[in-house]
Amino acid sequence: MDQIKRNTLNLFEDNDHLTTELRLGLPGSDDQPEIKTTSLSSNKRSSSEMGSSSCMDENESTFSPPAKEQIVGWPPVRSYRKNILQVKKMESDTGSGIYVKVSMDGAPYLRKLDLKMYTSYEELMKGLQDMFKCLIGLYSEREGYNGSHHALTYEDKEGDWMLVGDVPWEMFISTCKRLRIMKSCEARGLGGSL
Amino acid sequence: MTSSFPEEVLEHVLSFLTSQTDRNAVSLVCKTWYETDRWCRNRIFVGNCYAVNPRILIRRFPDVKSIELKGKPHFADFNLVPEGWGGYVYPWVVELARAYPSLEEIRLKRMVVTDESLEMVAKSFNNFKVLVLSSCEGFSTDGLAAIAANCRNLRVLDLRECEVEDLSGHWLSHFPDSFTSLESLNMACLVSEVSFSALERLVARSPNLKTLKLNRTVPLEKLSTLLKRAPQLVDFGTGAYSAEFRPDVYSSLAGVFSACKNLKSLSGFWDVTPAYLPVINNVCSQLTSLNLSYATTQSPDLTKIVSQCCNLQRLVVLDYIEDTGLNTVSLSCKDLRELVVFPSDPFIGDVDVQLTEHGLVAVSEGCSKLHSILYFCRQMSNSALIQISKNCPNLTCFRLCIIEPRAPDYQTLEPLDTGFGSIVQNCQHLTRLSMSGLLTDRVFEYIGTYAKNLDMLSIAFAGDSDLGLHYVLSGCDRLRKLEIRDCPFGDKALLANASKLERMRSLWMSSCLVSFGACKLLGRKMPGLNVEVIDERENVNSIPEYAPVEKVYIYRTVSGQRFDAPDFVRIMGKDKDAVYNLS
Numbered sequence: 055m056d057q058i059k060r061n062t063l064n065l066f067e068d069n070d071h072l073t074t075e076l077r078l079g080l081p082g083s084d085d086q087p088e089i090k091t092t093s094l095s096s097n098k099r100s101s102s103e104m105g106s107s108s109c110m111d112e113n114e115s116t117f118s119p120p121a122k123e124q125i126v127g128w129p130p131v132r133s134y135r136k137n138i139l140q141v142k143k144m145e146s147d148t149g150s151g152i153y154v155k156v157s158m159d160g161a162p163y164l165r166k167l168d169l170k171m172y173t174s175y176e177e178l179m180k181g182l183q184d185m186f187k188c189l190i191g192l193y194s195e196r197e198g199y200n201g202s203h204h205a206l207t208y209e210d211k212e213g214d215w216m217l218v219g220d221v222p223w224e225m226f227i228s229t230c231k232r233l234r235i236m237k238s239c240e241a242r243g244l245g246g247s248l
Numbered sequence: 249m250t251s252s253f254p255e256e257v258l259e260h261v262l263s264f265l266t267s268q269t270d271r272n273a274v275s276l277v278c279k280t281w282y283e284t285d286r287w288c289r290n291r292i293f294v295g296n297c298y299a300v301n302p303r304i305l306i307r308r309f310p311d312v313k314s315i316e317l318k319g320k321p322h323f324a325d326f327n328l329v330p331e332g333w334g335g336y337v338y339p340w341v342v343e344l345a346r347a348y349p350s351l352e353e354i355r356l357k358r359m360v361v362t363d364e365s366l367e368m369v370a371k372s373f374n375n376f377k378v379l380v381l382s383s384c385e386g387f388s389t390d391g392l393a394a395i396a397a398n399c400r401n402l403r404v405l406d407l408r409e410c411e412v413e414d415l416s417g418h419w420l421s422h423f424p425d426s427f428t429s430l431e432s433l434n435m436a437c438l439v440s441e442v443s444f445s446a447l448e449r450l451v452a453r454s455p456n457l458k459t460l461k462l463n464r465t466v467p468l469e470k471l472s473t474l475l476k477r478a479p480q481l482v483d484f485g486t487g488a489y490s491a492e493f494r495p496d497v498y499s500s501l502a503g504v505f506s507a508c509k510n511l512k513s514l515s516g517f518w519d520v521t522p523a524y525l526p527v528i529n530n531v532c533s534q535l536t537s538l539n540l541s542y543a544t545t546q547s548p549d550l551t552k553i554v555s556q557c558c559n560l561q562r563l564v565v566l567d568y569i570e571d572t573g574l575n576t577v578s579l580s581c582k583d584l585r586e587l588v589v590f591p592s593d594p595f596i597g598d599v600d601v602q603l604t605e606h607g608l609v610a611v612s613e614g615c616s617k618l619h620s621i622l623y624f625c626r627q628m629s630n631s632a633l634i635q636i637s638k639n640c641p642n643l644t645c646f647r648l649c650i651i652e653p654r655a656p657d658y659q660t661l662e663p664l665d666t667g668f669g670s671i672v673q674n675c676q677h678l679t680r681l682s683m684s685g686l687l688t689d690r691v692f693e694y695i696g697t698y699a700k701n702l703d704m705l706s707i708a709f710a711g712d713s714d715l716g717l718h719y720v721l722s723g724c725d726r727l728r729k730l731e732i733r734d735c736p737f738g739d740k741a742l743l744a745n746a747s748k749l750e751r752m753r754s755l756w757m758s759s760c761l762v763s764f765g766a767c768k769l770l771g772r773k774m775p776g777l778n779v780e781v782i783d784e785r786e787n788v789n790s791i792p793e794y795a796p797v798e799k800v801y802i803y804r805t806v807s808g809q810r811f812d813a814p815d816f817v818r819i820m821g822k823d824k825d826a827v828y829n830l831s
Contacts, residue, residue, distance in 0.1 A: 162386075
């Protein structure tokens with residue numbers, strides 16, 4: 055235990071090789087600056103925690119304990135294991151989702167999306183924008199692509215590529231086979247100009 | 249002395265050394281030994297694909313037959329590493345194809361594998377035999393089709409827990425009729441249905457097939473057809489194990505199982521219909537490994553099965569087994585070496601399942617050979633941990649996950665420091681430890697003092713101050729992998745132990761208190777380390793230097809910084825244009 059105490063003291067004393075090589079100061083400063091701590095919450099937590107604690111209080115040096123709701127990556131169980139029971143429950147009541155592939159021009163690989171998770175085009179756009187971190191505009195004759203760089207198109211059951219947004223939502227999800235996020239300059243042929 | 253020792257003799261002696269660690273030690277003895285080792289070493293293991301690069305590898309080892317590469321850090325398994333971080337195998341495959349046309353084996357873990365990479369593997373290596381992809385992603389069944397169609401000497405195709413874009417099951421039909429060398433096929437993670445007749449024909453023409461792990465779409469009724477074709481199987485994974493009970497199906501299945509005299513390992517059992525479980529009764533006593541972690545059935549059914557597995561060495565099961573089932577395990581499975589208990593419902597608070605620390609204590613009491621534990625439960629006590637440490641002094645791996653973060657000893661409401669302290673003190677061979685529950689800096693003091701053989705440590709929601717991290721980094725001499733999340737560890741301990749980081753493979757810290765400034769300083773001062781700040785916040789460029797980063801991943805490397813990182817990954821402290829070529 056003495057050895058431990060010695061180690062403890064050394065950490066905070068001026069130990070030659072520690073202070074000459076690595077210091078906590080920012081370049082140009084001589085003393086150790088006060089290290090301000092912030093609360094642990096970051097704005098990447100699951101949504102249930104975000105509302106109340108997303109602002110960083112710089113004077114608080116204690117930690118907000120993790121919410122009772124789901125914490126990202128906890129408990130440490132792989133995703134496919136979390137779904138074992140859920141799959142059983144889902145298959146018995148709602149039936150399987152409508153999964154379509156989504157590609158985005160320039161992205162190295164595709165994603166899969168369950169259209170049943172959304173009830174409107176707005177929700178779908180939001181979901182896609184979150185997934186691909188881009189801005190997609192719904193096309194309108196007057197405004198073009200609304201100033202965004204991407205347009206959303208889909209392949210229907212007959213194999214034709216269509217602009218998303220023309221038909222009622224329910225009809226759309228029953229005919230949509232896959233989605234493609236195009237650069238809006240390439241989508242010109244579908245009837246728009248920037 | 250060395251000049252009178254013929255190289256051929258040295259080479260012959262070295263050929264008996266197969267472990268990577270031994271080979272590495274040998275290569276440090278002197279120049280002659282280094283040269284001899286590099287010319288005749290043909291199995292290579294790279295624990296971090298960014299620690300080295302293909303060119304350095306190829307320059308040192310001219311003749312490689314087998315390579316194993318690992319990419320993303322372990323916490324990627326729990327979605328803590330954002331998509332697009334890295335770990336691409338393609339650049340490696342390009343160079344390997346050029347340098348080693350007679351490469352036979354590729355094993356990858358947590359890497360991004362594209363169809364393009366698989367196609368290149370399929371076309372570049374004439375004698376390709378073994379492909380093992382563990383927790384990999386980025387490829388589709390088209391890539392598998394390329395492998396099936398072109399690798400005429402393939403023996404092993406093992407997809408472990410991969411995320412595959414499953415376009416169709418048609419890939420399996422690409423194995424040509426002339427292909428008969430298959431020894432091991434694991435397709436359990438695939439979703440699409442394969443052609444059953446193609447599968448049956450493949451099994452029938454593979455006399456050396458020892459391992460077959462089916463995916464969920466292969467129905468129970470068809471299992472006997474397959475097993476009849478492969479009674480020599482050693483390791484078998486069923487598909488979905490549910491069907492309406494029919495006596496003819498039952499007896500047919502029981503019959504074929506009985507004929508599998510070499511069967512040692514069973515898995516699968518998705519959606520299990522309990523009535524069909526007893527078909528394996530006759531093989532239970534043969535089993536050394538049993539994975540029932542998808543068998544969502546109650547304790548009595550599970551207990552009946554394990555009670556007959558008197559030679560079991562490895563058991564993976566859901567918490568449905570409950571304490572009573574584990575008690576049976578402790579009485580029946582005297583040869584047990586490894587126990588894994590997963591949670592059936594990780595998120596719901598109150599659960600009816602009666603699985604507590606008592607089950608684990610019982611197994612530790614009854615199974616003296618137990619050396620590896622992964623256990624998910626909802627309550628733990630110091631006294632239970634102390635008991636376990638005394639019952640199992642030979643533990644090498646102890647991973648305990650108490651589902652509620654920071655849960656104290658449920659009896660005394662104290663931290664679990666003494667319990668885990670007892671584990672590290674009594675289990676001197678412990679190489680891997682994962683902790684949970686309420687833990688203060690004290691537990692790290694114990695770990696630093698006693699856990700001298702610890703190789704990998706995982707910490708979450710623990711500790712009080714930088715002291716905790718300092719104890720670990722300064723005390724654990726053999727520590728190579730450290731992963732930490734949501735702990736109050738910051739700059740002080742990290743910077744004070746900077747040189748230790750060069751003697752480790754990697755350090756992961758997320759949701760801790762390490763600042764941008766410290767990361768930059770570390771990256772600048774330590775050319776042998778890549779300090780990657782992983783931060784997805786939109787305003788990250790305006791966050792002050794003293795503020796904590798979201799995540800930091802630090803690893804030693806001889807390859808310098810990498811240039812395939814996405815914009816949310818910043819390699820700190822390195823001149824962006826400089827290439828460090830430390831050969």
